[in-house]
Structure formats: C-alpha cells, structure tokens
Amino acid sequence: MLILLAFIIVFHITSAALLFISTIDNAWWVGDNFSTDVWRMCSTNTSTCMAITDEFNEYQSIQAVQAAMVLSTIFCCVAFLIFILQLFRLKQGERFVLTSIIQLLSCLCVMIAASIYTDRHEELHQSHGYSMEVSKGQYGYSFVLAWIAFAFTLISGVMYLVLRKRK
Secondary structure (H helix, E strand, O other): OHHHHHHHHHHHHHHHHHHHHHHHOOOOEEOOOEEEOOOEEEEOOOOEEEEOOOOOOOHHHHHHHHHHHHHHHHHHHHHHHHHHHHHHHOOOOOEOHHHHHHHHHHHHHHHHHHHHHHHHHHHHOOOOOOOOOOOOOEEOHHHHHHHHHHHHHHHHHHHHHHOEOOO
C-alpha cells in the first residue's frame, strides 16, 4: 500500500509540474526565429519579448486559454493538498471523492485550454500585432506538455476515484 501511495503522490506532482511548465514556458507555437505562448511572443534573434495584449486578433481566445491553464494548475495543486488532508482525516474504507472531483476539474480546464488553442491557432497567428511572421510555425513542446498533462490529470482523477483508504 505504501508503494501505491508513493506512486500516486509522484504521479500527481508530475501532473502539477507539467501544468506549471506548459502554462509558464514560452513554447506553445515555435518557428525558426520566434517562440510564442499564451502570454508573450519572443524573437530568438534579438532576444526581445513582447506581451500579447488586446491589440491582437482573437485576444479573447488567448485570455480563455490563459484562464483555463491557470485554473487547471490551481485545481491540481488544491487537489494535492486536499488529498494530503484526506489521507489523515478519512476513515478506513472511504474513497478520495473530493480529491478526484477537483483533479477531474483540473483535467477539464487543461482540455478546454488546449482545445481552444488547437481550434483557434490559425486565427491567433494571423494577427497584425505580431512584429514578425508567426503563421509559419508549428506546435511547441509546451503545447504537447499541456495535452500530456491532460492525460495525467485524467488518469490521476480516476485513480483517486477508485482508491480506498486502507491500512
């Protein structure tokens, strides 16, 4: 049981780390001389970054992605804290339902963010607010990490739903 508990804790911490990296790191959309995410666009040639503001087309979509990723990260961290509290408070034989619900909410938020970005990426990168041509890029590793974090939070949420507190 102790090995299973250690595995679940490591799995949850990995999910949170993936969410933090994909939310913060500047690599959702990359090209030869630029990288952009949901917060800013950076030129690798001049090492300058420009914040994405309301002058960009589809700024509302970017804000939705930002909000969903931040919520997902917060839900994942809250789920971990509630899991630790429930570990010591639940009676033997009870399930970690509250932890599972919050972790599944985190899963839903990251899925919404990555889905919006996937659907709107063409319009997002056609904006005249960018200082360079970014439409000829490709998805970066932060975008891929967001989808991996979706899978991890889904698996972790289901694991908490099935997990019973045992001795």
